[in-house]
Amino acid sequence: MTETTQSQSTIPVRNQWWDVWDQFKTHRGAVIGGAFLIFITLFVLLGPYLWQVDAQKLDIRNKDMRPFYIGLFADVKWSWSRPLGTDHLGRDIMANLIQGGQISMAVGWTAMILSLFLGTLIGVLAGFFKRLDGILMRFTDLVLSLPLLPILLVMMLLFRDPLRAAFGPETGIFILIVSGIGITSWMHTARIVRGDILAIKEREFVLAARSIGTPPRRMITRHLLPNVMSPIMVSATLGLASAIITESALSFLGLGFPSDFPTWGKILFDSVDRMAAFPERVIWPGLCISLTVLSVNYIGDGLRDALDPRIRGL
């Protein structure tokens, strides 16, 4: 029925995602944020192929080099082969930023996906099945009241050695940190999703679907989830940002990865001592963290507008 009307109409066929894109484009911050996110992702992913310097290689003779933009105007030690300078042990800062970015971004994305999955699952279950609602929401409150840092400390104590034995030191800590952040940051998503599900559940199209005997599984995947997509996407972007910040905070406190495993937060931490003499060493990783987080927040902002049919004007 629908297909016949569409083929006969004169309006060109248009996917709804094109509408979303059109709306998204009107949000300038979101577009700039998106462009920056793509740039920084490519920077950390393709960087090692273009910039083939070992981030961990020590080169004591060439320590404390300044970046080129200072070198061009002042009489300091610098070199084009180390455009952003070197640290106090002669490690290339550019290579460290690239390698550190890979870890920070990987932690951010993985923890975000984990928390999104948990949050959506619990939110949908609580909103849809009345019997589960009370217990799941009390559980959410419980987890919400747990502080992240002590939990991570305890997790470190309990699981560090088994995970290290099973996956090696770096992957082990990666799993530990990602799951630590993931399982302590899904609660807000769960609450938002539950609220939306509760509202949508009573709408006519859901009643209609129920009246023709749609099973709960199909009901959730076909009718409910697509309608709560917008809040989920928004909390996803916020989740990515907060995961990167949490990892930085952990590295900053010395609780994260081993010291020879750079992340943006760790580079920042190691440079604080010499902040006054070598400001570039804190500015660059700091900029990477804040710009990534900012751009992701803008994208979330734009997506919320774009995904909401009422704002989109349909």
Add this chain to the structure above:
Amino acid sequence: MKIKTALAGAVAAMAFAPAAFAERGSDGHLSIIYWQAPSILNPFLSGGTKDIESSSMIIEPLGRYDQNGNMVPYLAAEIPTVANGGVSEDLTSITWKLQSGLLWSDGTPVTSADVKFTADYCMHPEGGCAQAAKFDKVTSVDIVDDLTVTVHFSQAMPNPYGPFMGGQSPIIQKAQFENCMGAKAPECTDANFGPIGTGPFRVTEFRTNDVIQMEANPNYRDPAKPAFATVTFKGGGDATAAGRAVLETGEFDYAWNLQLAPDVIDSMAAAGVGTAISAFGSLVERIEVNLTNPSPSLPEGERSTVAHPHPFLSNANVRKALSIAIDRNLLVEVGYGRAGRPTCNLVPAPALYASDNTECLTQDIEGAKALLEAEGYVDSNGDGVREKDGVELRVLYQTSTNAVRQDFQALIKEWWQEIGVATELRNLDASVYFGGDPGSPDTYQKFYADVEMYANNFDGTDPQAYLAAYRCGTEPKPSSQWQGENINRFCDPNYDALIDQLAQTGDLEERGRLGRMMNDMMTKDSNVIIPLVDRGRVSAHSNSLGGVVLNTWDSELWNVSDWYRIK
């Protein structure tokens, strides 16, 4: 004219002098920051310097060492020697006489019973006393009268100043600790967190791993001291923050052990609020090698115990290769500047005991490789890591979280990588790492790693107790609540024989020879301990704090009762 000026100067000096000798509590508040937070105020239950030094303001030994390593009486009337009859001719006993009229901070008199009790407390077989080495060879402590005790040793003790001398073996009050003997020792929280002492200050509030509030002890033996009425002893944070707090912002008066890169300290001191002070002692930054297997696959309670020797670090040539691959001169340049010097010795001072062992000062990567080749460790699968019989040379290298130590880790990791040893780095929070909590897997005593790095020293000028710590069977183990100073789990009957021989030798030259020999056994010959840097101690005090004398032979706070505010 000249005489007049001199006289005027003398008068002026007289006029200013009273500021330094003011009455008790007249100089207000003193703030001290230690970036490792004290977790207990009972040094018998903790090997951590932070715990020993913080408690040294509250509880005192019979005598201390001054900044030159000389003995000074504290609670004792005088230092007993053979000459004054305090030490018996055959060197098997020493008789201490307390000053008369001493009071505990609760007002009760200090008696010889307290001194005897202190020895019994630490020598209790179930207690796992962290300072047990101080009481090595003590058979009994006899009360002669109310103020006199005689310590009997099982053999001639040429250096009988182990018990009751220095910050590591202060006197505790019998009445307070009477019910805390043996296995019950760690359970007496009130006593361990607020010991009643004879020192210039007493505890008003103790928050574990955070802050200690103290006030002047009303019963302190010198009625004019201490000059400060109250003290805040803040613990925690890191060396950078502590340095800034004293040198740049002036929030604190004294910061302990600023283990920071030399350029960082210089830039902080440029602010002109405080002064960095340094002195060389016996503090050696070293890598300790674990002779037992720390593998997590072993059951808890057997891990890092003598039941399982280490798969490859029990081989002396592997340890030697690790040692000679290190460029110690570069480490000093990167980490300490003038506040450090490269060393191959466990005992770098005093001169009598310092071995002329300089072999390790030249880095020899090729020699290290050849040693490993000769032992049959070759890289047969091309992954850059040598192996033999399926055992790969992979080490876990742990230390406390500290910028200089992490730099050392990075440098040493690179050198070891060059000789085909893969290194995994781990850094732990200093309060946990040095905390001595038997429940934590991350303490330096438990040593759940292949090698670990920290600095240690001995107080006093005699390294006998320090060297005696490596006796067979004194290692940290589950049955001793993981307390003990033989961190490497070293055991060599020849070494034990030397400990006993040193303990029977009175002649100084001979003692020096034995000490150097033992030092060489631990370092040059076996490389069980890989010394890196002889560290000068750098601390800082604000420009308004007077009377600070940095002492590397005892607690840094040894003369805190003499500190005053410069007005």
